[in-house]
C-alpha cells in the first residue's frame with residue numbers, strides 16, 4: 184500500500200515537472216516576438232551581390248503616355264496656320280482643361296493664341312506655350328559635403344508609388360556602379376518594409392529595416408550610419424504615407440528629415456511623390472506635405488495609366504517645384520528623367 188502511494192506521488196511529481204518544462208519551452212519560443220514588438224531593434228540585412236533584372240524594351244514615350252496623347256489629338260488635327268477661329272479656340276480650351284493643365288495655364292495659353300495667332304500651326308503654338316510653363320531647374324544632387332552621405336528622402340501619401348520609385352532609382356544607381364543603401368522608413372506596416380526588401384534584393388542594394396511600429400527616424404539614422412561605415416554612395420529613404428491629414432505624420436516626417444540631415448547624413452533631395460491619375464487632387468495632397476518636408480522635386484508616377492499629362496504643367500506652375508522624374512509603369516525600368524521637350528513632343532508631335 185505504502186509502495187503504491189509512493190509510486191503515485193513520484194508519478195504526480197514527474198507529471199508536474201514535465202508540464203512545467205513544456206510551458207517554459209513554449210514561453211521561450213514566443214519570447215522573441217514579444218521582445219521585437221516592445222523594442223524595435225533595427226535589423227540589418229546583407230543582400231546578395233547581383234540581382235536579375237528584366238530589361239524591358241526601351242521606352243517609347245508617346246506609347247506610354249497613350250491616354251494623355253489621345254486627349255491632345257484634337258489639337259494635333261487642327262491644320263490651320265495663322266489666326267484661329269472661335270471654334271478652334273474653344274477646342275484648344277477644352278483639350279487643355281481636359282488634360283489637367285488647370286484653368287490658369289489654359290487661360291494664359293488662350294490669351295497668347297488670340298494675341299499672336301499660330302504662325303507655325305496650332306500644335307506648335309501650344310507646344311511652345313507648354314514648354315514655357317515648364318521652365319524649372321531639374322538638376323538632381325547626388326553629392327553631399329565632405330565626409331557626408333547624400334540622402335534622398337521620399338514623401339507622399341500611401342499608394343502613390345514611393346517604394347516602387349525607390350526600387351527603380353536603386354536599379355539606376357546600382358547599374359551606374361554605385362553602392363546604395365535603402366532605408367525602410369515606412370514602419371507603419373510590416374509589409375511596407377518587406378516590399379522594399381524585395382526591391383533591395385532585385386536591384387542589389389543594401390537595406391536597413393526594422394520591425395513594425397519602429398521609429399522611422401532610427402531606421403534612417405542607422406541606414407546612414409551603415410552607408411557611412413561602408414563608404415556607400417547614397418541612401419534612399421522611404422517614409423510612411425498614412426494619416427496624410429494628421430499632424431502626426433507631418434511631425435514624423437519633419438523629424439525624419441532632421442535626423443537624416445545630421446552628420447554624417449545630408450539630405451540633398453527630398454522628393455514628393457504624386458500619383459498623376461489623381462489629377463488636381465495631387466495638388467491638394469502636395470500642399471499638405473510642402474511645409475513639413477522642404478521638397479526639392481516632384482516624382483510624378485503613373486503617367487502611363489489613365490493620367491492626363493497636363494497635370495505636370497499644373498503641378499509645376501502651382502507649386503513652383505520642378506518635376507524631376509516621371510513613372511511610366513510598374514517595372515524596374517519604367518522611370519524616366521523628366522525632360523520637357525520629349526514630354527511635350529510626345530503629346531503634340533504628329
Ligand SMILES: Nc1nc2c(ncn2[C@@H]2O[C@H](COP(=O)(O)OP(=O)(O)O)[C@@H](O)[C@H]2O)c(=O)[nH]1
Pocket residue numbers: 339340341342343344345346347348424456484485486487488509510511512513517
Ligand atoms: N502604372 C503604374 N503603376 C505604378 C507606378 N508607380 C507605382 N505604381 C504602382 O502603384 C502601386 C503603389 O505603389 P507603392 O510603391 O507601393 O506606393 P507607396 O505606398 O507610395 O510606397 C503599386 O501597385 C505600384 O506597382 C507607375 O509609374 N505606373
Ligand SMILES: [Mg+2]
Pocket residue numbers: 345346347369375421
Ligand atoms: Mg511604400
